[in-house]
Amino acid sequence: MTQKKSSTLAALGEFGLISRITARVTPHESVITGIGDDAAVTALTPGMRLLTSTDMLLEDVHFRRAWHDPFTLGRKSLAVSISDIAAMGGIPHWALLSLAIPPDLPLDFIDDLMRGFQEVATEYNVTLIGGDTCSSRNGLTISVTIMGEQYPDLIVRRSGAQPDDDIWVTGTLGDAAFALSQLENGTAVSESLLSRLLNPAPRVSVALAFAEAGLATAMIDVSDGIRADFGHIADMSGVGGTLRVDDLPLSGMFRSVTADLGAIPFEYALTGGEDYELCFTARNSNREKIVACAKKCGVAATRVGIVTSFSGVTVITRDGTPCTAPFNGFNHFT
Numbered sequence: 001m002t003q004k005k006s007s008t009l010a011a012l013g014e015f016g017l018i019s020r021i022t023a024r025v026t027p028h029e030s031v032i033t034g035i036g037d038d039a040a041v042t043a044l045t046p047g048m049r050l051l052t053s054t055d056m057l058l059e060d061v062h063f064r065r066a067w068h069d070p071f072t073l074g075r076k077s078l079a080v081s082i083s084d085i086a087a088m089g090g091i092p093h094w095a096l097l098s099l100a101i102p103p104d105l106p107l108d109f110i111d112d113l114m115r116g117f118q119e120v121a122t123e124y125n126v127t128l129i130g131g132d133t134c135s136s137r138n139g140l141t142i143s144v145t146i147m148g149e150q151y152p153d154l155i156v157r158r159s160g161a162q163p164d165d166d167i168w169v170t171g172t173l174g175d176a177a178f179a180l181s182q183l184e185n186g187t188a189v190s191e192s193l194l195s196r197l198l199n200p201a202p203r204v205s206v207a208l209a210f211a212e213a214g215l216a217t218a219m220i221d222v223s224d225g226i227r228a229d230f231g232h233i234a235d236m237s238g239v240g241g242t243l244r245v246d247d248l249p250l251s252g253m254f255r256s257v258t259a260d261l262g263a264i265p266f267e268y269a270l271t272g273g274e275d276y277e278l279c280f281t282a283r284n285s286n287r288e289k290i291v292a293c294a295k296k297c298g299v300a301a302t303r304v305g306i307v308t309s310f311s312g313v314t315v316i317t318r319d320g321t322p323c324t325a326p327f328n329g330f331n332h333f334t
Contacts, residue, residue, distance in 0.1 A: 081146035093125070172277070230279050
């Protein structure tokens, strides 16, 4: 006989919800003690170092339930965290998930959220090893801590860029930001652009390939716009840079839907964020190797600028004219 499932969070209770989540988790040999104890116990590969990052997604700040179905929200909540491990050239392994849940949130919503979360976990060989749940009076909050590993000499930091290095980016930029602007304006959005916003794909395989080949001197994932995110590389490396706006890679769909606007709206690519592509720097002698490495991973890589010895990040047009628009990127506190 099939056991009748509780239909509400109140009926299920906190520990019932934890048990429901735990039932979806796939065991992994690196997890010695997983969900259920006071702390998880995991085993690092000998010689590797632990990489740890955390992200929060807050309702009406990072997502709106009207736009994000629970399944893709669950996928995105883990994918954006995995992207941080990828940006270090690391191998993602373990995740902690904490949920602050409004009491009136349907249980089906949580079930679908966890289906999406677990699907991405399976795709990237990540195991959920713990977390927390509590009630929220101010919307749904999703907090993910992601952990991975890598050998010390293969970890790619933000601090390794040097003058005359090339600035590169994977994939295309601007799709997610443009999709968000269309949603906010109540305008129809193409499925391909919407997918870039709601269901991003972390660039784990190509980041790992760059790290193992020693090609990237510094790297970051593009979450706040390439202007701001390369700025983090520049600050940590003690350098500056010049970005060529006309070289920024834009998807065919982006160009198609913005064709009637006159000038190409590069601001979406420069400052929009949520692309979760990789921005990285590399020696100019490795250009052919980088293109070949990226192609082997099924991703395009495009040179978009150069690292300079003087501080600050400049954006220029094809003829070298500086762009005067305030390309500062996303900031939670402005």
